[in-house]
Amino acid sequence: MxxxxxxxxxxxxxxxxxxxxxxxxxxxxxxxxxxxxxxxxxxxxxxxxxxxxxxxxxxxxxxxxxxxxxxxxxxxxxxxxxxxxxxxxxxxxxxxxxxxxxxxxxxxxxxxxxxxxxxxxxxxxxxxxxxxxxxxxxxxxxLRPLPSEMPEPFDIIVTRKVHNDCLVNFEGHSYSVPFQYVGSFVQVRGCAGKVKIFKDQKLIATHPRHTERLLVIDQSHYEGKSTKDVASPEKLGKVTRALLECFDIPVEKRAVKVYEKLVEVIG
The missing domain is CATH 3.30.420.10 (Ribonuclease H-like superfamily/Ribonuclease H)
Structure with missing residues (x-):
């Protein structure tokens, strides 16, 4: 052509x-x-x-x-x-x-x-x-048919091992992946404003890129049933979950109600 x-x-x-x-x-x-x-x-x-x-x-x-x-x-x-x-x-x-x-x-x-x-x-x-x-x-x-979704442009690509805490390190940050991939090697791509993580060319996690917070966690990655190779993590308590929800909101955008809810949970 x-x-x-x-x-x-x-x-x-x-x-x-x-x-x-x-x-x-x-x-x-x-x-x-x-x-x-x-x-x-x-x-x-x-x-x-x-x-x-x-x-x-x-x-x-x-x-x-x-x-x-x-x-x-x-x-x-x-x-x-x-x-x-x-x-x-x-x-x-x-x-x-x-x-x-x-x-x-x-x-x-x-x-x-x-x-x-x-x-x-x-x-x-x-x-x-x-x-x-x-x-x-x-x-x-x-021509080969177009995929349902074109690959998102990326400027960095690395291979990382998933640690026991379900995290991978990339650009000075730690990002979570589903616990089922603990111990596996995954491919991490730095896209425009996003970090995308793949296993065997399958997208398994997406996070915002270049955040102020160095630890970026999706709590759903720690949920689910155990596999024959990996046990599911212990469930978070109410206090820990409330703290994580609070941290997900930037300080300047946190409403008073967020702190009131946190105090209520802590008791």
């Missing part, structure tokens, strides 16, 4: 933006191609170039989630990305902003989407004889 033209405007060129752009592109295409051929940017290849280069681990895990193969372009081989380079030049010529007033990233996106869609409807695909846009619609049948 080398005839399609898509452009996305973002404020950064970091890993979060790289993954976000892929999500947008796959939604536009209507599916997941079997192979993606990126250039040798650090968000894709951290060392070397081409198929022998060392892939960025974050990008590699993202590709594994969606089921596509990464085949980086070789430096100096025009055949590896010749059409893509030509499309870049074409897009630069077509996206003329002369006389166009754009006040936001969203406005820029809407303008480029409309301009390039018209161009794809005008151009003919050499292999099908139909317009590039009509060919795109037909080629969607050959």
């Amino acid at each position: 080398q005839e399609e033209q898509l452009v996305y405007g973002l404020k950064k060129k970091d890993e979060l933006s790289w993954i976000h752009c892929h999500n947008l592109a796959f939604k536009f295409l209507g599916g997941i191609p079997a192979v993606i051929r990126p250039d040798n940017v650090k968000t894709a290849v951290i060392k070397g170039q081409g198929p022998k280069g060392t892939l960025n681990r974050i990008y590699q895990n993202y590709a594994r989630d969606l089921g596509f193969h990464i085949n980086p372009a070789r430096a100096g081989y025009a055949t590896d990305k010749g059409k893509a380079e030509a499309k870049v030049k074409l897009v630069k010529r077509k996206l003329s902003f002369e006389g166009v007033e754009v006040k936001s990233i969203e406005g820029l996106q809407a303008f480029s989407d409309e301009t390039l869609k018209k161009e794809m409807m005008r151009l003919t695909c050499p292999s099908t004889g139909k317009s590039v846009y009509e060919t795109l619609i037909e080629e969607r049948k050959s």
